[in-house]
Amino acid sequence: MPRAPRKEPLRVEVASVVPLKRAEAFSVVVDELVEALGRQGLVFVPGPKGTITQQEKPVGHVEAWVPKERIRLAWHPAPWLPNETTELELRFADAAGGTRVSAEHRGGADVFGEAGEVAGWVAGSALASFVANLAPAALGDWVTDRTARRPSGRRSRGIYSDPIFHRPNFALLLEVLELGPRDRLLEVGCGGGAFLQEALRSGCSATAVDHSPDMVRLARANNRAAVEAGRLEVLEAEASELPVITGAYTCAVSTGALAFFPRALETFREVHRALTPGGRFAVFTGTRELVGTPACPEPIASRVHFYEDAELETLARQGGFRSAEVRRPDLVRYAVALGLAPDVVDLFRSLPAAAQLLVAHR
Numbered sequence: 399m400p401r402a403p404r405k406e407p408l409r410v411e412v413a414s415v416v417p418l419k420r421a422e423a424f425s426v427v428v429d430e431l432v433e434a435l436g437r438q439g440l441v442f443v444p445g446p447k448g449t450i451t452q453q454e455k456p457v458g459h460v461e462a463w464v465p466k467e468r469i470r471l472a473w474h475p476a477p478w479l480p481n482e483t484t485e486l487e488l489r490f491a492d493a494a495g496g497t498r499v500s501a502e503h504r505g506g507a508d509v510f511g512e513a514g515e516v517a518g519w520v521a522g523s524a525l526a527s528f529v530a531n532l533a534p535a536a537l538g539d540w541v542t543d544r545t546a547r548r549p550s551g552r553r554s555r556g557i558y559s560d561p562i563f564h565r566p567n568f569a570l571l572l573e574v575l576e577l578g579p580r581d582r583l584l585e586v587g588c589g590g591g592a593f594l595q596e597a598l599r600s601g602c603s604a605t606a607v608d609h610s611p612d613m614v615r616l617a618r619a620n621n622r623a624a625v626e627a628g629r630l631e632v633l634e635a636e637a638s639e640l641p642v643i644t645g646a647y648t649c650a651v652s653t654g655a656l657a658f659f660p661r662a663l664e665t666f667r668e669v670h671r672a673l674t675p676g677g678r679f680a681v682f683t684g685t686r687e688l689v690g691t692p693a694c695p696e697p698i699a700s701r702v703h704f705y706e707d708a709e710l711e712t713l714a715r716q717g718g719f720r721s722a723e724v725r726r727p728d729l730v731r732y733a734v735a736l737g738l739a740p741d742v743v744d745l746f747r748s749l750p751a752a753a754q755l756l757v758a759h760r
């Protein structure tokens with residue numbers, strides 16, 4: 399009897415040369431994959447015995463783990479075809495300009511049914527998502543998220559561990575808040591926890607919130623002693639839904655983050671709820687004057703919300719605060735007092751109306 403022709407194994411490959419040496423490319427790609435897959439509901443546990451699971455069900459397991467060279471996973475793309483095991487291999491190879499990183503999936507033709515459907519999947523799922531992610535809206539969102547709106551990655555971890563350009567407004571906020579050991583501080587949009595480091599020196603205790611998992615981990619790591627002593631907790635949450643106890647805080651702060659909050663009024667309501675009567679809320683944000691400067695380049699500039707002074711005061715009052723006042727502080731004197739480099743001080747000097755400080759009381 400003639401045998402049915404074997405289906406050719408389907409191969410799909412994506413590749414790019416990244417400008418990094420092989421060891422670094424390997425570790426960055428693995429770290430970033432863990433994060434990015436996590437955002438899409440896949441849990442990737444890296445390492446020689448690594449696994450990938452989706453809704454706690456196994457999808458793949460590591461069969462070969464050769465650091466700096468390759469990772470091969472046995473893949474189970476279709477639980478409705480339990481015998482269908484495919485292979486997914488990541489490879490790292492020296493190339494002109496850096497390291498060629500590629501991912502190849504082999505097998506799986508049966509999953510698609512008819513042969514013509516393969517082209518449909520390649521175009522509709524693999525290529526379309528690749529092309530859409532390269533189009534302006536997605537790229538602009540990626541850059542904005544990556545650097546400021548939901549920072550992640552090594553570069554952002556470095557910047558938000560020591561945000562030198564934010565130090566003058568940190569000094570201003572500390573002056574306004576007058577923290578002491580009896581204060582319980584709430585920070586919304588804490589980034590890498592650099593402001594917390596300074597605030598905790600007052601002896602206060604604090605809760606900080608950020609929606610970037612990378613920043614939450616960084617803020618904890620940068621304030622490890624306070625976390626271990628039970629003086630600080632850092633929570634991953636949206637600014638408009640604060641997972642904190644009503645009336646638990648004497649003061650609250652948000653710096654460099656309000657412009658990104660999609661539901662700012664809800665954030666004000668939430669902070670108001672979290673404060674004790676008489677509690678103070680200091681918000682530092684930038685004005686439209688920053689657009690086009692290194693502090694607010696495109697594509698970030700067109701993805702943030704700038705507030706007029708009166709609009710900000712109204713927002714706080716609508717959020718329930720009994721008093722709200724906006725000032726336009728001059729940050730030059732703080733930059734000078736901190737001993738920042740002359741070119742950094744000059745940057746603050748060149749933007750005299752760029753700083754906006756709201757002080758509100760519950």
Ligand SMILES: C[S@@+](CC[C@H](N)C(=O)[O-])C[C@H]1O[C@@H](n2cnc3c(N)ncnc32)[C@H](O)[C@@H]1O
Binds near residue numbers: 637652
């Ligand atoms: C420009 S960074 C400033 C970080 C820090 N406050 C500083 O001054 O270094 C803005 C921070 O706000 C956080 N953020 C933005 N939108 C948020 C939201 N809707 N909910 C919670 N956090 C948010 C980001 O993840 C990021 O860490």
